[in-house]
Amino acid sequence: MTVDAVDYKALPKIELHAHLSGSISRQCLHEVWLKKKEDGETDLQDPLIEMPLGKHDYDLKTFFPLFSSYIYHLVNDTWALRYTTLSVLSDFAADGVVYLELRTTPRAMPSAGLTKSQYVQVILETIAEFEQSNTASLRTKLILSIDRRNTLREANEVLSLCRQFSGKGVVGIDLCGDPARGPIDILGPVFEEAKRTLPELGITLHFAEAEASGTEEELLTLLSWRPDRIGHVIHLNERVKEEVKRRGWMGLELCLSCNVHAGMICGGFESHHFGEWWKVEETVVVLSASPTSPFSTDDVGVFGSPLSNEYALVAKHFGLTRADICSLVRKGIDVIFGGDEEKERLRGLIWSA
């Protein structure tokens, strides 16, 4: 069978690096805006006029502040949080994703009287509601993110929320945010405590996403927190690469389209580090549709590349066969945070080579 014969949308897929806010489509944001406009709750211009769907030639410096300000102004109450979360889940399900780990930085919504804990609760309830009412095979878990700008107190608050919702849908903790912000050493104790007191919780870290966050010192510090997975994995020297391999069975969340379109790597798809890692025995590569945190650079809405397209891209640019694609997706099952029962379900669902 030729590579082109694979139906990438029908291929059951795993998405492990999806930022909730960054996965909200501009169309969905428009619908939220429409309701808020009717209710007299916003003076903002229509997001589809400010950020038209056909427009893809965004400069990251202009798009993200605009997109983030819409998210923060429009997704500011329980209704909007539910509406946008349901929309994100539907989009992933329609693209053939069968297992999703969404990540979000817990955010209080004071105007709606919502605490950070209630924010997490609303998302978990929305996921449960989606799974009960929808026939899709999509199952979704939540990862709570610590932002690089967080104080130790704020980071500890995220860990407390992980503890509160562990076993109730929260399966991991993440470090995200503007790579230029640092140093990150002060956050170490939080991840060490997570490892010590919540062994069932997975740890994933944005890793060498930009040159600023790719110093050997920072990367060795991050590895000392014993992450289960790392995201982006761009600016590594040989010593750090060896260290990553030495850890064994580390999950690598790689985002092709966003890295290429946003100019995070030099060259086109052929020069993406996917080519360097996907055959490495000691690691597990998982492709991502590349949604974003407001301060990161990856966004399915901006670059218009759903997960199915990422698989088509690696097949095209790195010559993966149908068998390669299937075994790549199957290998990813090993690094999900959703537990053994979920792994069993996925082994039954995901195509074998």
Ligand SMILES: [Zn+2]
């Ligand atoms: Zn990210």
